[in-house]
Amino acid sequence: MTPLEAALAGVLLMIPALVPNSAAVLFGGGRPMDFGRSWRGKRILGDGKTWRGFFGGALSGTVLGLLLTGISMVLETEDSWGYGEFQVAACAVLSLSFGAMLGDSAGSFVKRRLQIGRGEKAPLLDQYNFVAGAILLVLAFQPNWFIDHYIDGNGIYGLILFLIVVPLLHRGVNVIGYKMGKKDVPW
Numbered sequence: 001m002t003p004l005e006a007a008l009a010g011v012l013l014m015i016p017a018l019v020p021n022s023a024a025v026l027f028g029g030g031r032p033m034d035f036g037r038s039w040r041g042k043r044i045l046g047d048g049k050t051w052r053g054f055f056g057g058a059l060s061g062t063v064l065g066l067l068l069t070g071i072s073m074v075l076e077t078e079d080s081w082g083y084g085e086f087q088v089a090a091c092a093v094l095s096l097s098f099g100a101m102l103g104d105s106a107g108s109f110v111k112r113r114l115q116i117g118r119g120e121k122a123p124l125l126d127q128y129n130f131v132a133g134a135i136l137l138v139l140a141f142q143p144n145w146f147i148d149h150y151i152d153g154n155g156i157y158g159l160i161l162f163l164i165v166v167p168l169l170h171r172g173v174n175v176i177g178y179k180m181g182k183k184d185v186p187w
């Protein structure tokens with residue numbers, strides 16, 4: 001793969017990690033994941049983390065990832081554009097999408113410990129919490145998949161473009177969520 005192809009493939013394969021955060025805004029609501037409980041005087045996670053948002057987000061990422069897997073199998077694309085054989089693909093997709101939502105929840109946990117209120121800005125943490133979660137989980141469950149696509153060959157270009165695209169998408173989606181009345185603030 002050329003560096004450009006590797007960069008595009010890298011972002012494409014990260015879709016299961018990119019989608020959950022935005023989908024959570026659409027699905028969110030109902031019972032908070034911490035059931036309203038506090039720890040040391042501050043909410044554990046806060047009202048911005050709900051079960052519906054968690055599972056709606058993670059399952060949206062999973063469904064899209066499996067769709068991409070199916071498409072690449074039907075088109076018989078080169079290995080680098082697909083997730084590989086089905087078992088590896090399913091494991092990578094699940095790790096990326098659930099990892100993204102776990103990272104998002106962990107980010108809120110850290111924010112509350114730092115006395116940052118729900119919806120208040122935490123630069124870098126807000127944009128990269130789900131990235132860290134997705135990469136950590138995929139490294140735990142499917143390390144070779146990550147190495148094949150993001151380290152070996154020109155894979156690093158995929159990782160770099162993905163890290164550049166994340167804050168731009170994050171911002172764009174949050175502005176849309178705000179305009180739809182789903183979010184109180186446009187960040």
Ligand code: CTP
Pocket residue numbers: 024025026027028029045046047048049050051052053054101104107108111117118119120182183187
């Ligand atoms: N959301 C949800 N459940 C989740 C994640 C997100 O319901 N597990 C919804 C909430 O409506 C949330 C919105 O998506 O307000 C935006 O998510 P995010 O920016 O992550 O939450 P914040 O409200 O900013 O809260 P925090 O400060 O804890 O990040």
Ligand code: MG
Pocket residue numbers: 119120126187
């Ligand atoms: Mg936020």
